[in-house]
Amino acid sequence: MTDLETVRPAHGSSVAVGSRRAWLGLAVLLLPVLLVSMDISVLFLAMPTLTVDLDPSAAQQLWILDIYGFLIAGLLITMGNLGDRIGRRNILLIGATVFGIASVLAAFAPTAGVLIAARALMGIGGATLLPSSLALISSLFPDARERAAAIGVWTAFFAGGSAVGPIIGGLLLHHFWWGAVFLINLPVLLVLLAFGPFLLPEHRSGALGPLDLPSVALSIGGILPVVYAVKHAASEGIDAAGIVIGLVGVAVLIVFVRRQRTLAEPLLDLRLFRRAQFSVAIGSSLVGMMSLAALSYLTSVYLQSVTGRDPLAAAMLGIPMAVAVFICSMGGARVGQRIGVRATFVLALLASALGNLMLLGVGVDGGVGWYVGSTIAGVGYGLAFTLVSDVAVSSVPPERAGSAVGISETSFELGNALGLALLGSLAALVFRSGGDYDSTLGETIQHAGADEELVHSAAASFVDGMHVATTAGAVLLVLMAIVAWVATRRPTRAG
DSSP states (O other), rough: OTEEEEEGGGGGGGOTTSHHHHHHHHHHHHHHHHHHHHHHTTTTHHHHHHHHHHHOOHHHHHHHHHHHHHHHHHHHHHHHHHHHHHHHHHHHHHHHHHHHHHHHHHHTSSSSHHHHHHHHHHHHHHHHHHHHHHHHHHHOOSSSHHHHHHHHHHHHHHHHHHHHHHHHHHHHHSSOOOOOHHHTTHHHHHHHHHHHHHHHHEEEEOOOOOOOOHHHHHHHHHHHHHHHHHHHHHHOOSHHHHHHHHHHHHHHHHHHHHTTTOOSSSEEEEEGGSSSSHHHHHHHHHHHHHHHHHHHHHHIIIIIIISOOOOOHHHHHHHHHHHHHHHHHHHHHHHHHOOOOOHHHHHHHHHHHHHHHGGGGTTTTHHHHHHHHHHHHHHHHHHHHHHHHHHHHSSGGGGHHHHHEEEEHHHHHHHHIIIIIIIIHHHHHHHHHHHHSSSSSSHHHHHHHTTTHHHHHHHHHHHHHHHHHHHHHHHHHHHHHHHHHTTSSSOOOOO
């Protein structure tokens, strides 16, 4: 260990990294990952009953859904850097406490405004949990092979949380009120807070100086407007206000990047992008999440509004995809070690593209089997996302792991936002061009009444839009596979 880093066991006890205790530490780290990823998707099912109780305006409904993701995306880089400085275990436990308090506030929120504030606080806490938990893996598992396997497990639970979120939400809402989807966080967080101090080593860099506060302000001031602009375009369409806000965000990010080039200890180390594997990893996570977000959203609408399934039944049909992502995330590191990072990225991206293209077999009057067959995409996403996390941790010095993880997780969040905004808007454009419909398929069906011909026509237009959007996602994945093949000409092994 160099003098640039400090790894201190909890309460003076020794932590045998790579040992059984390290794997117990990993089990504790999986808890916040599962919560953060679940909370991204679980609220969609709760919105109808929540809306009846709190009567939020249309704008408030959007903020209830989006403020959580906005703040996670805006703060990930900052929190990753902060964890490198004040200690990754410290910030993990602080973030878990904030997340727990915010969950209680959200569960018992008397008004929409209080719920929005609670969701914002959850976003702040969630932004500390992801980079610190993944970065701590490098402290627990210094061996490259064990670290790669641990990261695969971490990725599997992160991806699995998004998939099981709607299922757990559906079960809770079937028996309890909407606040239960937030209270489920508490027992999980109590386990983390009870065992984390004993099983997790503290890790901080003794060489890094204080955070550059202007860079923090510029990163948040740039990322938030960009994310807001793309989400606004997805929900409201492209308008002058959205364009102006987006341009302001881009301008602030340009200033941020220029500042990073002048700092000895930048918040965002641009030199990381000189590493071909790191750049390919970030590009793969961005494009992968774009296509996955669009696929997940559009197929969810298809299963409920076109085939008539309830939310829980629709979520159950997504289990094969979730299982594929989970299993392939667990084995992604071994595939990378066997055939090389370059080949694995290409294979994963092409498999994801194939899964998206299989949705072309889905139609208004049948084709659910093609949707289940698109599970091949889950194989690709599982392999790719594991490698992204592994490369982010292993390609940088240990004292910068939190910063690198913050970059990779930010690319996931931005990819999610861009997928819904760009590919989702493309699907909506095709849908609306197919006839005189309302802004969404759900509204069209609601207003159509007994007009079955209109309902069938609108459903057909939606399916056409889904085909165009998922095909566009497949094209992006193929292009990224070509970039991965060309940019990393000399094959390297994972780890």
